[in-house]
Amino acid sequence: MSPHTRSTMKDVAELAGVSPKTVSNVLTGAAGVREETRTKVESAMAELDFVPNLSARGLRNGRSGVIGLALPDVGSAFSASITHEMLEAAHERGLMIQVEETAAEPEREYDLVSRARTHQVDGLILNPVRLEDSVVEHVGHLPPVVLIGEVEQHRTDRVFINSPVAARLSAQHMIQQGACRVAVLGGSQAAATDSKATMGQRLQGYVDGLREHGLPTPEELQVEVIEWTVEGGARGMQELLDREVAFDAVIAFTDSIAMGALHVLHSAGIRVPEDVLISGFDDVQHAAYTWPALTTISFDHRVYVDQALDLLAERIADRSIEPRAVEIPHTLTVRQSTDARPAGYLPTPRT
Amino acid sequence: MSPHTRSTMKDVAELAGVSPKTVSNVLTGAAGVREETRTKVESAMAELDFVPNLSARGLRNGRSGVIGLALPDVGSAFSASITHEMLEAAHERGLMIQVEETAAEPEREYDLVSRARTHQVDGLILNPVRLEDSVVEHVGHLPPVVLIGEVEQHRTDRVFINSPVAARLSAQHMIQQGACRVAVLGGSQAAATDSKATMGQRLQGYVDGLREHGLPTPEELQVEVIEWTVEGGARGMQELLDREVAFDAVIAFTDSIAMGALHVLHSAGIRVPEDVLISGFDDVQHAAYTWPALTTISFDHRVYVDQALDLLAERIADRSIEPRAVEIPHTLTVRQSTDARPAGYLPTPRT
DNA sequence: TTGAAAGCGCTAACAT
């Protein structure tokens, strides 16, 4: 039975017949240690089942080696993917990740930023929910923060994809495929003012894309989706059907929304892509395995989080550098969900 | 511009004209503090934008307030759901969650348990990947650990669903619906010895369910799936089709596997549920929104994580109590994916 | 109800 009292560097030092500092040197590799001494220390550590106390190290160094990751909802496919990649990337850098969710109560985002220092984290990677700029703008003393997402602000570093361009690309693709009544699921122009930055940008790109081709962008084809989840997408699609307006393509603002929409379309007997085309955003793992497979905006999630961690590391090292914004390239990945000329959905039977 | 030097309790104490201990009392509410003093201290804290240093508190108290959550792959739907619920439950208890992934390198699981103390975590909730018992069995000094999943062992507390019963339930349901050649996607009897405990249990239940009804359980209907992901499910389903054996139902060992399988079935022109029935495990959020909606084994993920946190809290408080195992009730949720008498898939055209 | 002193385990700075 091993003792419940944890051994300290002092214990190890005594057993090995050296000073605590030497044990520390062995552990951190800071100063050179003679091979003989190192061996002695290492066997003493093994015998005592020694593990360093990171709270003490954190207190001493002012660094915990922990990064906070704040996401709206880890249950959603995109957040889950980002978390997954972040854990991998952090592991490679010897960092730990403390995850927080902010969707349930928006004020958590504020709490998080303003009190990041208490959380034993060296910095924060924040994917904001809504009214995004306000959070970061309204806090006096900012800890090192990297924003991920399409928030326009200049107080923190950020990583983003060019959402307006991506949405325009999606719209153009729909038109190319023969669509002329393209709906959006995610946001409406009516709601764009006081809500998500991402939503506003994607909506703008969509509007631009249609207008370029002289197509109208009526409000009746724009459905706001409060929660960007599968369930939210299903509800949004149902609302679109309930409006009884004709449409022949749907651009969903996330893959999750698209998946919920697909379910409702299938249930209503509307064929994809024969009757209606549909596309998403983010290219989550599942997107290639929906039925039909989902056309979507792709970008490398690993590159995304690597950039975020790079920026954060640099800011932790030097808080005085100018905030930078890094754009991650995206592409349109065409799959079966837009691979046809749509016949269009009409609320009333055609003659 | 606020100062970069963080204020300490000493600073607050000086500004408020009290001792650091009093500030501590105000913060923790340990001893009674006179209303007048409390007000003074609180305004001093506000003025200095004070936040306590949790590393220092952790060092002093031997508690960090952080729980480690180790999962195979946060990108998978089930892990994402568990993480989501865990974050909510932890938030309500004032705990933080540090997440780790173990699927990429199985030895991480070992590292994690044996060195949990370094990670500034008070305890660990561990969803093991494979060879699960060995990890927990082979470490000398165990930190507080709660296992989630169907691992049979008696050194740690654990939370689980009764997988054999659940799998038998699924099999019986398939038979009730008229299936007689029921395949499994997730594990095979050939692979059951040295791999996942969960897999072995679900396989056993499946076998029992079929045998009860005098149905055979040939190896050719059992497909091992290494990664329990959508992609793994798709590959597994493809392998089953490539074997060119007849089947009229598929029990997938997770919903993610089922979703991948659904995609491949659709692509092959095999109708669900008209030709083949399919079911999953876990009832992730997406399961109700596949096409057709997925029959699956449901259990309350929130209850699951609440139980795990309860057990962990009790073990952290008292390490000497006997390890307990808590079974979470499950039900079979029947949806459209098994809502028909299957015609069956035959590799060669019928006559 | 509040203060003073001590120390949690570690490492930077300085000595040797």
Next chain:
DNA sequence: ATGTTAGCGCTTTCAA
């Protein structure tokens, strides 16, 4: 290459 000293910020004695 190794030892000594001091202190990170907090809270737990013990006194007042």
